[in-house]
Amino acid sequence: MNRPVFIAGVGMTPFGVLHDSITELSSKASLQALQDSGLVDARIDRLVVGCQNPDEFTGIGHLSTIMSDQLGLVPSGATRVETGPSSGASGFEVGCSFIASGLAESVLVIGAEKMSEVGRGIASKILAKMMSNENETRYGATPTALAALITRRYMHEHGLTRDELSLVPVKAHRNGAKNPLAHFQREVTIDEVNVSRIVADPLTLYDCSPMSDGAAAALLVSEKYIPKLPSKELIAKVLGVGHATDFHAIQHRDSITSFKATKVSADAAFKMAKCTVKDIDVFELHDAFSILELVNMEDIGLFPKGESINFVRDEITAVHGDTPVNPTGGLKSRGHPTGATGMAQIHDLVRQLRGTAPKGLQVQSARKGLAHNIGGLGNNMVVSILECFS
């Protein structure tokens, strides 16, 4: 990027099935982010809202304009960005781009989704629109069914067992239980995961992230603002951003147990950040389904193909392990309001880098963090790398 981009403040609502409307959620997260920055009378040049489908989930269109109005940002330009469930991270990328290009000195980025209002059945139909109609949806496939297919194939290729797979949500819930903002704040056992309701064989209920409501936000600023920020220790720097697509239908890809777009976007982010996966202290990876956490860790380059479950079992990926992954519960336990997730990852990473993660979830001496957000079923990925400023 041609100019450095900094994160001056972050905010996030609790995730869950909430009473608040999408505009209320967006406002709450935004006001927190602005207050958190400590900037007084900052002019916000641009607003970017990452949201998958406010029109259908909530009946509210034109969300970026509404939020500009409600937050008192008029006449600043406002833009909505959509790439399915990676809309939050794509909004973050556009926000970074606005600053790096010189189009703005300060950008408020919101990630938000309100999914519970329409009910689970309709929400599933809305979500299924992100899949290939020609190749998938019209044959009855759903995102969960395809995740089940990936899981079955991964089990076949690498001998993963049901008990092993359950270690992934068990770890997620162990972390989420300590996160006051998480959708689910209770631990689960391997047995509970194994015998919970089958959603799409072999995936049980506890293998699937929930449909949640929620919002997260960040205030991005250019270098110009650094002297005005009250606490340098609170600032994070954006080291790199990568964005990649893959073929829309999973049947057109070389492999279904590895996502090439993760590799391409991560490579781009590492190149920009001038570092490797070994330099990263904490990871936020898109675990919408149990199997995805394993696939993502391998694609990001953390562990050899087919072996990542061993590192979960040995607690290498636990909060206090060598390679902490999803210390605040991930999508599985923190919740997954689709457009909000990418910004929740940024929010949680910034708190890790500041050393202000929730009690019991702080990764020791975290200096660099990586967020990985999936759009579609593995076909629109954004990887962002952040670092402590001070």
Added chain:
Amino acid sequence: MNRPVFIAGVGMTPFGVLHDSITELSSKASLQALQDSGLVDARIDRLVVGCQNPDEFTGIGHLSTIMSDQLGLVPSGATRVETGPSSGASGFEVGCSFIASGLAESVLVIGAEKMSEVGRGIASKILAKMMSNENETRYGATPTALAALITRRYMHEHGLTRDELSLVPVKAHRNGAKNPLAHFQREVTIDEVNVSRIVADPLTLYDCSPMSDGAAAALLVSEKYIPKLPSKELIAKVLGVGHATDFHAIQHRDSITSFKATKVSADAAFKMAKCTVKDIDVFELHDAFSILELVNMEDIGLFPKGESINFVRDEITAVHGDTPVNPTGGLKSRGHPTGATGMAQIHDLVRQLRGTAPKGLQVQSARKGLAHNIGGLGNNMVVSILECFS
């Protein structure tokens, strides 16, 4: 912007009620833009799709990923941008930002919408979601009803007559009749406009832009690509981009016969372009309703408040007048597939700057052009200024 941005190629489908799907329309415009650039084996770093609501208008979600796949751009990153009917121009802005920030050297920007599939009644309901539910929609107001309110107020304030207002669509159709890509390719008379069906008093059918299907695209490149482009005369340079919002509901604004967001976005674009309205040779202004062309010309700074109709009557805004506005028919006659319009404006301006506008529609010695795209009912505006490169 920190780096200059150039338009290397443009493409556009005919606008109208078409058989093609939204992905077919997007592909056709894109392939034209790529071919038009003359770049062989160009790597496209990013795809940006400006589209208001593909999910509801067509049942297809995740449009940016689908287009990356269909156009053979995988693994390049792809992003959809939405700001209501200014989605095309907002996509253009994000595309420019990706290049100016250094995130990309080449970006394909598509503007597209397919509105005819769901039928007029449902399409109207989908469009109405961009208005304020609290203040407008739930009382039965539609975009057309609010445009009628603005028209009536403008008539009251400035003594505009029905016959005078009709001069606006008459001019639009006179131009559109010569544009082979226009939705309506026939002239209309003042009498025809006056006596056509009342849509929302005082607006008749011919005061309202149609719901159309269509797509337009442009290939944006950094300076690095200039030596590789076969014809320097075909290149346009992006001089400035401005983006502004206004209060969501029209009742909260100081005036309803002037759009402050037009002034703010135009001021920003002029400042970036280091020029004034007097330096612009050709204008594309968002005339979704007859009254808007008058309001926009005044807000852009072309004519004094309340007097613009005199310049229409005297043919100052005709193709061969001193201040040509919407020489290819504008939204009224070219058509208005909402997300496509902003990119159609860019397409038509580039052809003007190249001297390759349709026969009878070429503005003499056009060196600089301005596009103005409205989102919502006057609350999310993007103004772009282009110039000949050679």
